[in-house]
Amino acid sequence: MNSLGFDKPPAQTRVVVAMSGGVDSSVTAALLQAEGYDVVGITLQLYDHGAAIAKKGACCAGQDIHDARRVAETLGFPHYVLDYESRFRDSVMEEFADSYLRGETPIPCVRCNQSVKFRDLLGTARDLGAEALATGHYVRRSVGAQGPEMHVAEDADRDQSYFLFATTREQLDFLRFPLGDLPKREVRALAERFGLAVADKPDSQDICFVPNGSYARVVEKLRPGAIDPGEIVDIEGRILGQHQGIIGFTVGQRRGIGIGGTEEPLYVVRLEPESRRVVVGPRRALARDRVLLREMNWLDNALPPEGVRVAVKLRSAQDPVPALVRPLGWSGAEIQLDEPAYGVSPGQAAVCYSGSRVLGGGWIAETALTQAEFTGSRDAERVSA
Template sequence: MNVAPIKKNTRIVVGMSGGVDSTVAAYLLKREGFDVIGITLKIWTDRCMHISSEKCCGPDAINDARNMAAQIGIPHYVLDEADCFEKEVISYFLREYSLGRTPNPCIKCNEKIKFGRLWTRVQSWGVEYLATGHYALVENQDHIPRLKKAKDKRRDQSYFLFSLSPGQLSRMITPLGNLEKKEVRAIAKEAGLNVWDKEESRDICFVPGKNYKEFIQGKKTPSNTHSGFIIDEEGKIIGEHQGIEGYTVGQRKGLPGGQGRPLYVVDIDPESKTIRAGSLKSLFKTHCYASQAHWIEKDIESPRPVTVKLRYNYPEVEALLTLLGKDRFRLDFSSPQIGISPGQAAVCYDGDIVLGGGWIEREKA
């Protein structure tokens, strides 16, 4: 863990989820002699007590975080951010689906809650840095922050951090950036931290059982229902749906059968509330556009070759980046890509360095 430029006894808040990663992050910082405080955010309201215990925001996870902080020997506090989370993350999540887009709430949570609201609340405590269990590297060169991939490329989470501002990155510490997951578990086991073998949750924390459609249905009212028709690629009506919120580009489930071939969602039109279904071939795209561009690296030349991630769990692909003014850009892929979903983040890299990215736009058919 390389935090040499930071003076010993510097006060650092660690976001603790009750899992092995954030626990080890706190443990390493404490071992290095920093003044460490553990913080867990309560992001559920009384309306959401169905959150399962293994979720990083559930009641049992908070208990795990509290117990691990005690074992490490650091103070631990729970901050209630349920209202802010509802406004900044859940409302965004629901709004994006209602617009026929596929959201990424983890990116918004990092930007608005963990490195936004949390920092605002702890500044009065004399805190100088925020630390997390993210697998990513943040380096500061001449007071200019640079975001890079983690050593463990299979776990790298730099994708989720692309929208952070220079100010947010400059006060961020990622103790696990130079470690692999197996090393993190080994450190926890050796230290006697009983979460060393705790199974991690890979789902969106506020959606129980991976059932996004059920979660969205539970939030719908007659005024925000977006039912309509399902059409084929020739514009023929082949079925009806009860809401575009239940669909995403690339999806097969929920489409009518009897068409003589597998069908996939290839486009969602929020204005007409129409879902267009087509063949697998129709999902392949040679390019895409993105808006709300955010660049960590400055003075990017255009056009220029990059690698890009179009979803977190997708492999990087080679592309040509062309800037279209301040807020938009185009990506031309070296080979056609499948399942490009409006609303997802397109994050651009130069080797291990995160250049920045933006949010994929819908191209009208």
């Protein structure tokens, strides 16, 4: 068996490497070529090439395409640039805009992995005769009793498993993640050792198609006239002020609300896109212990009706918390948290873990508070978002 799990020499194993132009994917390609694999690099042009030339910290456009091509030339393997701009706009950017207008807080990087990279690019890799698609993601893949499994990266600070929850079992069978066992500092050291010009290149920080983090500007461009002003109200419905569009707010937000002079700090509790209202309240009003999911993707054996105990991550930067997850309908699920969480936002993902293993996850559709002891009242209060 070679290092990718195939019963043949590396030279007889073609691997397509998804190259974004950054240090991680470049080192992935270099490592595989150094082992003797038949490497083919592919970079996707995902949005306007010219507009992104000068944008630092982006990926998949402009300078990054040039950097990926230069790495391939340095190492001596073929490299292709595929124009996926229309697919990216339809599958990622349009959904991003619609999600914000629904009062959600979307994660376009997950949609990009789910649709463009691990669906369309994976199909292209097969067409090229590849036996695997390798990426520079920090996540581990191993083969268990039931087939391939996804596990968190060895370097917890770099782990990207939250953003890969929508990867299907079939896709995971074809994917490889050579950096999953490496710390970032070692990856940069390898880039220097291989003589790659991107060794000191900064990591991507912003969403690639959102210049300077201005989500509102992108949504306004994609949905002209769809952003309307409205009222900021407290949880009793009293008007506290005005806003210029709900896309400027997210559940759990404290700063930038524009309302002062209150006894307690105010947080965004929920967004009501139909009435264009932003509802604010004290932190305790954010408490949620029930989370409903849509588009559930489960990587383990079928989720039993009675549910399973998991640790669930409700935002990428938060630690997992204990919960019970149960199937709900055809492709949904219900998560009951042991303790209430604060700032759980529709549009984000809930990703379930068992130890280091990623069991699956889904998109947060609704949240509620159901347990009376968390409300301070005699009756259980249901507060949905």
